[in-house]
Amino acid sequence: MSGGQRAAVTVAAVLAIVSTPVFWLFDGPDTGQLVGASVQAATGVGALVWAWIQPAAEARDSAVRTGQAEASGGGGAHTGIRRRGASGNRAARVEQSGDAVAHGRGSNAGTGIDYTG
Numbered sequence: 001m002s003g004g005q006r007a008a009v010t011v012a013a014v015l016a017i018v019s020t021p022v023f024w025l026f027d028g029p030d031t032g033q034l035v036g037a038s039v040q041a042a043t044g045v046g047a048l049v050w051a052w053i054q055p056a057a058e059a060r061d062s063a064v065r066t067g068q069a070e071a072s073g074g075g076g077a078h079t080g081i082r083r084r085g086a087s088g089n090r091a092a093r094v095e096q097s098g099d100a101v102a103h104g105r106g107s108n109a110g111t112g113i114d115y116t117g
Helices: 005-028 032-052
Strands: 060-064 069-072 077-079 081-084 091-093 100-102 108-110 114-115
Touching: 005 032, 060 081, 069 108, 081 091
Parallel strands: 060 091, 069 100, 077 108, 081 114
Antiparallel strands: 069 077, 100 108
16 A cells, blocks of 8 residues: 555544544434444544555566667667666566677666666
8 A cells, every 4th residue: 555545544544533423422422323433433443453554555667578778889778677776675577688788888788677876
């Protein structure tokens, strides 16, 4: 679950916990209203707990059957996965990586996973 979804569920749960039960309880509830308020509050608490125990959404990169990467004259070419800042905290997968050819000074080519600095 993403952070935005978690926040939305949290807000909805808090509103469910306090909205109608508060109005019922201020007006001298009868037995049915007291039971309804308790069920609604329990539902809100359950949704809140559920939202916070969900694992965070994980972005996954995947490059399958990557092709030929060729660079020359100081250029760069990459057909796989390139991540800035060596952020290797997510899942990444490359299958059947193809050829990588670099010609000339300062050229680079890659077809796999590149954690660039």
